[in-house]
Amino acid sequence: MSHIKLLKTNELKATPQRLCILDTLRECGHATLEDIQKIISAKFPTLSLSTIYRNLNEMIQKDMVSEVKFANKKDYFEIAKEKHVHLVCQKCKKIEDFEIKTDEISRQIEEQTGDKVLANTISFDVICKDCLSPK
Ligand SMILES: [Zn+2]
Ligand SMILES: [Zn+2]
Structure with missing residues (x-):
């Protein structure tokens, strides 16, 4: 499913920011908040960490993105998939x-x-x- 469709099915607007976050996660597999910001700052230099986090959270609520926790490591994010x-x-x-x-x-x-x-x-x-x- 395309990311635009995925967002629409989950009743979220397909904003360029959300699409960019999803593309980044798809590409990296697993990325921290800082990784995501570093990569998308080329396209959206003004997008703050808190805005990225808010967008991620909205997609986590819809089970589109999962948070991955590791001991002694920062939290990572990934596109939700099979267990x-x-x-x-x-x-x-x-x-x-x-x-x-x-x-x-x-x-x-x-x-x-x-x-x-x-x-x-x-x-x-x-x-x-x-x-x-x-x-
Ligand atoms: Zn290795
Ligand atoms: Zn994973």
Whole structure:
């Protein structure tokens, strides 16, 4: 689905700012607020961090964008997609997605502990294959 259509389906106006944020996320995969600002400042030099954050939040409310939390790291944002875990290379800091049925793990936790899982943000520290065998 195009980003314009995606916004319209979610009853958000397809403003150039929102489209630019979505394009940036699509391109980067995962980006922090600062990453996004750095990239879109070429097009929108006056767009403040708080405006970007407000736009992101509106899209998070509509489940179009997800917030990704890592221990000891800034929050990242990504286009919402299938449930997955993150593989974070400890050398080059690259973040990769790995699709896995995390719902099943959450269900087991809830069953065995009686707790309610609110979010599962599982990440694995890895050394990616490119860093393991540099060309
Ligand atoms: Zn790496
Ligand atoms: Zn991801």
